[in-house]
Amino acid sequence: MGKRHISLKDLAQELGVSISTVSRALKNHPDISPEMTKKIKALAEERNYTPNPLAMGLLRQQTKMIGVIVPDINTHFYSSIISGIEKVAKEHGYFIVITSSNESLEKEIESVENLIKSRVEGFIVCLSQETNSYTHFEKLIKNEIPLVFFDRVSEELDVPAVLADGQDATKKIIQHFYNNGCKRIAYISGPEHLNISENRKIGYLNGLNECGLPYDKKLLVHCNLSIEDAKQATRKLLRLKNKPDAIFGMNDTIAFAAMIEVKKQGYKIPDDISLAGFTDEFHSIVVDPPLTSVSHPTFKMGEEAANLFFESIEKGTANNKKIMLPIDLVVRESSVKKN
Amino acid sequence: MGKRHISLKDLAQELGVSISTVSRALKNHPDISPEMTKKIKALAEERNYTPNPLAMGLLRQQTKMIGVIVPDINTHFYSSIISGIEKVAKEHGYFIVITSSNESLEKEIESVENLIKSRVEGFIVCLSQETNSYTHFEKLIKNEIPLVFFDRVSEELDVPAVLADGQDATKKIIQHFYNNGCKRIAYISGPEHLNISENRKIGYLNGLNECGLPYDKKLLVHCNLSIEDAKQATRKLLRLKNKPDAIFGMNDTIAFAAMIEVKKQGYKIPDDISLAGFTDEFHSIVVDPPLTSVSHPTFKMGEEAANLFFESIEKGTANNKKIMLPIDLVVRESSVKKN
DNA sequence: TTTTTCTCCGCAAAGCTTTGCGAAAACCTT
């Protein structure tokens, strides 16, 4: 059950003074005499008094909670971002309530409603894969509830957001492939309505263009973000009469699925087919061959998202600032052909 | 800023009735006439009223929050367990506040204190690697604050806990190695004071014994759970004049670190050295060769931990039940020698 | 008509904290 926490009332009774006196003493109010203050503080210390956050919340109308909605909590990508959010939240005396939409619009809407009921003071969210309707977020904006997006954003909503420069990173990868002798570079993308898919597509096309490579639309395939669908997409590429000599996968799951499938069909990486993905260091190193990838600044992304959140909570409805994080290319064996 | 939420008072004023009437109507109290009830409910619906959890919490002396402390939030292992906890917490109308100890005792203690200040109703925790002192938990027990452990537990504390049968799983792995012709099986363990390290050590010794293999203490090495230290431990094994022909790594990080190091030194897996680890499916499949491992029932573990928590919150101080989850061996290429 | 019995609703307290304002006591000033 847990014994009741000690309250100001308890202290006041024990000392035979009023609650207000105790409250003031604890915050060094000049109205209270030094001796009284000292006595009260000593008892508070001894009894291990800490103010009741519910009472404070009720009074100040704030819960010090941030609702965080991610598509999936079980990946390093999101858990690392969450760590970043949590760090700066803690610095501000806030804590975060995490929910997962499981890439489902329905669960995302449900999460927003539940968190509102819990009286979170605002939201930090990464859109689900399915999300193509935004009324649940528009409602938040109308009610001036702070909202910031990260990674996946909506073009339709003007909301503070932190993004990674996937367009530039993708271009770098294409150029890197080209410099290593690749001519037919494939791109396995995610759902088309996702901003990150489209950004990287632009980077892909720009990269091809700058390298003087033609755009073959057969080399651009889409998949939802499951490992099975990604393998399917890879097989589609490998069935082409005119096969790709390089594949770029839009995220962790896709890159690894592609790697598995390519190896399974007997192609050598990187000599037959070069490979690159969007992922973090640990996974890239563990696979064989080590995967060339871009280093997504996940922790930093979480920090920046939280910073944006506190800006908007402090300055009221903020200028819907967008932050673009640079992404670096990290070349490993999977894309450096030996012959 | 966020507009103020609607309260019973608002509804009462608008309807010209008392707050108590509104409150009762909303919960179908027989004292309120049907027409009045209907009118009130209609307005509540229209104004989108939801009860204020802070006020409720203050009244009932409960926050509906569970403090969860994990050594590390950035791994699939823990995030999957957290998902399990979160699922059953949500079913009970609770939400969870997650903090990471970063494998540090100091941060673990700090987390306990902060969560207590936040008035969580209890704790679900996995001990940090460093934890060898338990006063911060004894304090909880003394105050009858619900506490349940998972995976890593303390022998000194009698607390409800959910464990995985690492002893049995390790024995199975040793037997599997033996059946595949391995004679010198090494075990890279974690810190000695961790119950999971010791359990698996027992399984290791039992396994050797049952297979009629001698125990060579040089084949049992320890490391802390960092990737660098695990590589170091692997190198130590590979430097032996009488090298191992199989290596079992106690967790994800260790197994992968060993794999990297073994390959780096030019040994073939599994033909020169077989490998097996404790990890989850996704990672095991992605590496090359696919890693033989035991399937840690992470999600289930989280669910069971939360169940234990609610048992102890409902029945007061519960019978400190322990739940042992079975672990299955999943054989993949890394341990099946071809010659 | 008077008394009894329901029906339907409001008062107030409790849970905890902060803070404006009022008040008692002590001190100082002429």
Added chain:
DNA sequence: AAGGTTTTCGCAAAGCTTTGCGGAGAAAAA
């Protein structure tokens, strides 16, 4: 000694909900 200041503290309200108890009015019984 009398009026003025200062020091030191308490009352009460607000923030929101639940719930025991009491009360007003109406309907039913006598």
